[in-house]
Amino acid sequence: MRKKGSEKTMELGLKGHRVIVTAGANGIGLATARAFAAEGARVAVCDVDAAALSALAETDPQILATHCDVADRAAVTAFFEEALEDLGGLDCLINNAGIAGPTAPVEAIDPEDWDRTLNICLTSQFNCTRLAVEPLKASSNASVVNLSSAAGRFGFRNRTPYAAAKWGVIGFTKSVSRELGPFGIRVNAILPGIVAGERQDRVIAAKARSLNQSFEETRETIMSQASIPQMVTAGELADMMLFLASSRGRTISGQALAVDADLQGLV
Numbered sequence: 001m002r003k004k005g006s007e008k009t010m011e012l013g014l015k016g017h018r019v020i021v022t023a024g025a026n027g028i029g030l031a032t033a034r035a036f037a038a039e040g041a042r043v044a045v046c047d048v049d050a051a052a053l054s055a056l057a058e059t060d061p062q063i064l065a066t067h068c069d070v071a072d073r074a075a076v077t078a079f080f081e082e083a084l085e086d087l088g089g090l091d092c093l094i095n096n097a098g099i100a101g102p103t104a105p106v107e108a109i110d111p112e113d114w115d116r117t118l119n120i121c122l123t124s125q126f127n128c129t130r131l132a133v134e135p136l137k138a139s140s141n142a143s144v145v146n147l148s149s150a151a152g153r154f155g156f157r158n159r160t161p162y163a164a165a166k167w168g169v170i171g172f173t174k175s176v177s178r179e180l181g182p183f184g185i186r187v188n189a190i191l192p193g194i195v196a197g198e199r200q201d202r203v204i205a206a207k208a209r210s211l212n213q214s215f216e217e218t219r220e221t222i223m224s225q226a227s228i229p230q231m232v233t234a235g236e237l238a239d240m241m242l243f244l245a246s247s248r249g250r251t252i253s254g255q256a257l258a259v260d261a262d263l264q265g266l267v
Helices: 029-039 048-057 073-087 111-137 160-183 198-210 215-223 234-245
Strands: 018-022 042-047 064-069 090-093 144-147 185-192 256-259
Touching: 018 029, 018 073, 018 111, 029 042, 029 048, 029 090, 029 198, 029 234, 042 048, 048 064, 073 111, 073 256, 090 111, 111 144, 111 160, 111 185, 144 160, 144 234, 160 185, 160 256, 185 234, 198 256, 234 256
Parallel strands: 018 042, 018 090, 042 064, 090 144, 144 185, 185 256
Antiparallel strands: none
């Protein structure tokens, strides 16, 4: 972390750290990949957005950028083989990939949309974690960070696939932390609140349509649920993940950590 004024610098010791970030060419994943790289870590990302991957290769050539749908086990296996060879091992896995899923009453949800949402938001974390375990066991500072959501601790009307997946992430995190703790591997979940960006704008727009409200009215209602009435930034989430991956987070595991401006519920 950078020195500011006369304040002391907190050294995270992440230089040379080998990191994989899923969905790392956009949004939270991109901010996280760049934050690790800025600390001197070696980073590999995957994404399904070919244009974003191409842009990342131009702006951040030190980051390995690979096309991969994390819901496709064969594609995940190929990506991990490439990433592990390039990185020379693994110290940290960031399971960031996710989609918003449909916004509709449960009886109106297309079963294919349900399946796709759970596959990307939850099953993808299994697809990646199972391949990360053996290389992580060889690390002296190993960790996994899974992206859940505030929807992983609150009921979320008209967003049942997303909420179900994000609750599942917490159960997955706590279970795997118990399995991998004896090998010195920490496993935690991050629960973002309302995250600023284009994806959140699309979510608000979809909810506004479902409620027959304006975008501004819906946004105001959503933000009223937080004690600190402001959106969380991708950089703030990345800061938390850097700390958890560093040796300073060596005794933090099995936790569902909210970074959400003290959100009190979802509407």
